Amino acid sequence: MRRVALLLAGQAFSLLGSSIVQYALWWWIVLESRTGASMLLATLFGVVPQAIVSMFGGPMADRYNRKILIMLPDLVIAAVTVFLSVSFALGWANLSVIFAVLFIRSAGGGIQMPAVQSFIPDVTPTGKLLRVNSIYGVINSANMIVAPAIAAVLINMVPLWSILLVDVTTAVIGVGFVAMIRVPAKRPADGSKVDADVADAAGEPLPDGPLPLAVLKRTFADLKSGFAYTMGNPRLKGVIVGDALTCFVAVAPMNLTLLLMTREYEGIDLHLGFVNLVTASDKLAANELGWSAGMLLGGALMSTIGAKVLRDGRSQMRMVVFGIAMVGVTVIGLGTAPSLLAYLVINVLNGMSSAICVGPMRTIMQSESDESMTGRVFGLDTTLATFGMPLGMLVFAxxxxxxxxxxxxxxxxxxxxxxxxxxxxxxxxxxxxxT
Structure with missing residues (x-):
């Protein structure tokens, strides 16, 4: 559990700093450009690279040192963030520079995310996967509540170049925590040493040809085998296809809540005594906080009661099914809510529904996958789910x-x-x- 604590603490710091900087950059783009085209480009540079790189990040997590693959992207992202901070301090930063940095940050996430998800089973005690995954979900949910609040305070107090350094600081702290994790190195079954110049980390010879071409051939072979392996396992196929389709048909409309709030609840105020929602920004903030609070509650529920009740893959799959169905029901509820208060309550329930999907999904992918395939399974899931959202937006927007x-x-x-x-x-x- 000490290894789990170090990993989750490192990821908590890393996620917090990255999210604060992400919010600050997005707000700067909105305030400076005020154009939909700039926001579209920011979305593409911030999402698409991760979806593409994840296809290769999964096989990398299976063949190379997962701890290094977690730490190295953080260090690279910290370096380009320092460059961006200096460019803002010197006054020559522009949208092109920001888009380039967003591209690199997103690509780094494509390597890091499959590595983190593959590394969790390596350090988690037997029978604790669902609890650890649910706690990881709670960290993500808490981050979605805390990060925008901190970013809003900082952006009104200090210049943007100094806010960027927050991510650098948290990345170094996160890398330090992960570096302290000690996991025994794996050796081939015969105990022999493998020459790194002629073989990969899994101990298998690379295909013939120049080294870059050989690595590329091996990567595509890994992608093919990973896809066939995943689609051949009904539970893995169900989780990954379900995740991708849900992102396509449900998560994409949920990204239109900005339009829903402004069109359906313009001029409608909500006075609850302890909080009054009057302006458009008040309502949008309540929308974000409500969903994040629901995710937090759902993650806490899964890490406590869920971890005790959902002890096998069959019960976890049933919870995934229930969660996806509840996501659908609550998305319908968002469109049919009779009042602003009812909308916000349903929004919290939607966040809870999403959370009770995520923990079991991750646990199934980790427990059902062979250790040599875990990275490829998560890489495929990240790619399909990440592409699902923008493709859905192209249909629903x-x-x-x-x-x-x-x-x-x-x-x-x-x-x-x-x-x-x-x-x-x-x-x-x-x-x-x-059977």
């Missing part, structure tokens, strides 16, 4: 300008329900195959 936006949410929620049924079907199929 134009619809929001043609039909009432509430219909978009209802459609997205209704389309999520068959996804839950499909995952349930794969779960039952997997049980039948084993």
């Amino acid at each position: 134009p619809l929001a300008d043609v039909i009432p936006i509430s219909w978009v949410f209802i459609a997205g929620g209704l389309l999520t329900l068959p996804v839950a049924w499909y995952v349930l079907y794969l779960t039952r199929r997997g049980v039948s195959a084993r």
Whole structure:
């Protein structure tokens, strides 16, 4: 558990600093450019590289030192962030420089995320995976609440170049925690040493040809084998396809809450005594905090009660199915809410529904995967889920300008329900195959 504590503490610091800087950069782009094109480019540079690199980050996590793959991207990201900080301090920073930094930060996440998810089973005691994954989800949820608040305070007090250095500081702290984790090195079964010049970390010879080409061939072979392995396991297939489809049909409409709030609740105030929502910014802040609070509550529930009740893959898959179905129901609720208060309550429930999916999903991918395939499984999941959201936005965002936006949410929620049924079907199929 000491190793788990060091890993989660390191990730908590790393995520906090990265999120603070991410919010600060996005707000700077909004305030300086005030154009939708700039926000679209920022989204593409901040999301697409991670989705693409994750395809290669998964095989890397299976073949190379996972601890190094966790620490190295943080150090590279810290270096480019220092460069960006200096450029702001000297006054020659512009959108092109920011987009380049966002690209590198996103690509680093494509390497780091599969490595982190693959490393968790390496350091987690037997039977504690769901609890650790749920705690990791709580950290992410708490980060979504704390980071924008800290960023809002800092951006009104200090210049942007100094805010960027927060990420550098937290990255160094995070790397320090991970560096203290001691995991025994794995050796080939025969105990022999492997020449690093002619073989990869898994002890297998590289294909013939120049080294870069040989590595590329090996990577694509890993991608192919990882895809075949994942699709051949009903539970892994159910979790990954379910995650991707849910991101496509449900998460994408949820990213339109900005339009929903401004169109449906403009001029509608909410007075609760302890808080009054009057301005558009008040309502948007309540929307973000409500969803994040729901994620936090759901993660806490899964790390306590869920860890005791969901002890096997079958029960965890059922919870995934239930969570996806509840995501669909609550997305419908967001589109049909009769009042602002009802909308915010449903938004909290939507966050809880999302959280009770995430913990079991990660646990299934870790426990059902062979150790040599864990990175590839998570890399495939990250790629499909990350691509699912922008692809969904390409479908649902134009619809929001043609039909009432509430219909978009209802459609997205209704389309999520068959996804839950499909995952349930794969779960039952997997049980039948084993029996």
